[in-house]
Amino acid sequence: MTVAIETRGLTKRFGGLVALDGVDLRAGAGETLGIIGVNGAGKTTLMNCICGLYRPDGGDVFVSGTRVTGQPPHVVAHKGIGRTFQVPRVFRKMSLIDNLLVPVLDQHATDAELTERAEGMLARMHLIDLRHNYAEELSGGQQKLLEMARMLMPDPPIVMLDEPFAGVHPVLCKFMIERIEEMSDAGKAVLLISHDLTSIYRLSTRVVALNQGKIIAEGGVDDIRGNPAVIEAYLGT
Numbered sequence: 001m002t003v004a005i006e007t008r009g010l011t012k013r014f015g016g017l018v019a020l021d022g023v024d025l026r027a028g029a030g031e032t033l034g035i036i037g038v039n040g041a042g043k044t045t046l047m048n049c050i051c052g053l054y055r056p057d058g059g060d061v062f063v064s065g066t067r068v069t070g071q072p073p074h075v076v077a078h079k080g081i082g083r084t085f086q087v088p089r090v091f092r093k094m095s096l097i098d099n100l101l102v103p104v105l106d107q108h109a110t111d112a113e114l115t116e117r118a119e120g121m122l123a124r125m126h127l128i129d130l131r132h133n134y135a136e137e138l139s140g141g142q143q144k145l146l147e148m149a150r151m152l153m154p155d156p157p158i159v160m161l162d163e164p165f166a167g168v169h170p171v172l173c174k175f176m177i178e179r180i181e182e183m184s185d186a187g188k189a190v191l192l193i194s195h196d197l198t199s200i201y202r203l204s205t206r207v208v209a210l211n212q213g214k215i216i217a218e219g220g221v222d223d224i225r226g227n228p229a230v231i232e233a234y235l236g237t
């Protein structure tokens with residue numbers, strides 16, 4: 001089986017700070033890889049290096065076996081990666097429908113077909129009644145849903161979610177968890193960053209713990225839960 005997403009020795013520095021220090025990880029189709037670590041551990045930097053937003057200083061990124069290291073974000077996205085951001089980046093002055101059309105404008109489909117797809121996706125995300133509103137009119141949690149919907153429009157085989165549950169009410173969290181389960185059930189490889197360990201442990205097939213840019217533990221949920229290095233990194237004891 002081809003690995004959906006793989007990094008080898010991924011390294012990123014900001015001046016003297018080593019934000020990522022030789023990170024090797026892999027995730028296959030249908031697998032959810034949880035990524036945990038304290039603030040500043042390097043989680044978002046990892047996603048930024050994978051999706052091409054940051055150019056790594058060392059190492060490589062492979063998408064479905066193809067090396068994409070250092071490629072710009074739109075090229076990496078076309079290889080089959082979608083992502084959401086820790087702070088949602090919606091197109092604020094565009095309607096919800098138009099937000100969803102942006103990533104599929106180059107697809108061979110009529111406007112009517114694409115609009116129907118976008119409406120179906122908004123219905124699935126319980127946002128259909130707001131389809132003609134500007135994105136800036138949505139609440140913070142609704143913007144996270146909109147971003148998730150936009151990410152799914154091109155049906156990417158790999159998705160990366162950066163803190164989808166942060167600042168989200170438990171009812172909406174539960175809804176998002178179900179949507180994420182649908183993604184892995186559909187065979188997508190999911191990279192999931194969260195400080196909500198309960199959700200991470202529920203969703204992940206494997207978990208990677210980062211600390212100061214390095215993987216300090218990796219394994220199944222039970223391996224990670226009681227791992228002394230993880231406990232020390234989280235609690236400082």
Ligand SMILES: Nc1ncnc2c1ncn2[C@@H]1O[C@H](COP(=O)(O)OP(=O)(O)OP(=O)(O)O)[C@@H](O)[C@H]1O
Pocket residue numbers: 014017019037038039040041042043044045046086
């Ligand atoms: N663009 C940047 N310029 C300079 N330093 C950066 C930049 N992006 C990240 N860093 C630094 O890299 C380190 C890792 O940051 P990162 O955002 O990846 O952490 P994180 O694990 O996502 O943390 P959090 O849980 O708070 O979101 C931090 O020390 C941060 O200050």
Ligand SMILES: [Mg+2]
Pocket residue numbers: 043044045086
């Ligand atoms: Mg982060």
